[in-house]
Amino acid sequence: MNAEKDFLIPVDSHNHSAQSPDGKNTLGEMAERACELGIEHYTVTDHLEINKFYDEEFPYEEPVRQSSLLLPPLIEEYKGRVDIHYGVELGQPVHDYELTERMLDSYDYEFIIGSCHMVKGWEDFYCLDYREVDPNYLLRLYFDELLEMAEWGKFDVLGHLTYPLRYIAGDFGINISMTQYEGIISEILKTLIKNNMGIEINTSGLRQKIGVTLPDEHYVRLYRRLGGEILTIGSDAHCTADLGKGIAEGIALAKKCGFDRIYYYDHRKPIAIKI
Ligand SMILES: [Zn+2]
Ligand SMILES: [Zn+2]
16 A cells, blocks of 8 residues: 555456567556556466467467566566566466476466366367357366366466356357356355355456456356355456456446455465455
């Protein structure tokens, strides 16, 4: 907290810089924008896609190492203006536990979002043509994999629980009957809660075709009903223009679903913010 500065946005706990393959702006540009916007606790969470770690297109080793060197001076530079934290969006950890553990041991991440962007043997949900592959077949694999991740348990919050719907329902306009997944989703949420982990409200959906947060109100309520407490909120911005977007709506949704606080992480410890 800094009494001299008026913070307008309490958090942005999910966003990407050019240290991610799909990010547009440098870490410095993102931090400067966070400062302009009056974001109080800003957590950088660049991609670390475990199953794509050695890909020729974007070998992760070097950018990940670079980020670890760039962050500490940036955190120092913005002290008192933006409280910057060093996080990561860890994709597909269960595809290679050994590599995942090596990476988590090598870097001092303060906050780890666990995400599944693709199930074993398939490309990213965002690349698939759902007229050619049965979305329900993939959704079953997806939720099974989320449960495996939750049971493994070495991250802080589960990223965008309903990620595939961004493409299946949003981009392709395919209506999925989600009641068939209520059981496994409840199981995933209960496992996270048992392991002292949380979920996020990812506000990217509000500026995309799907038009709702990931996950939407139904699942935020379900999480609360099951005893969920830890909730983070992030824009999933991949450029300065999207930073902080939808955070106010995300907070309003959290309140509406019965939460009176949200969290950000400081060295793997959840810190509550009253809302
Ligand atoms: Zn991305
Ligand atoms: Zn993601």
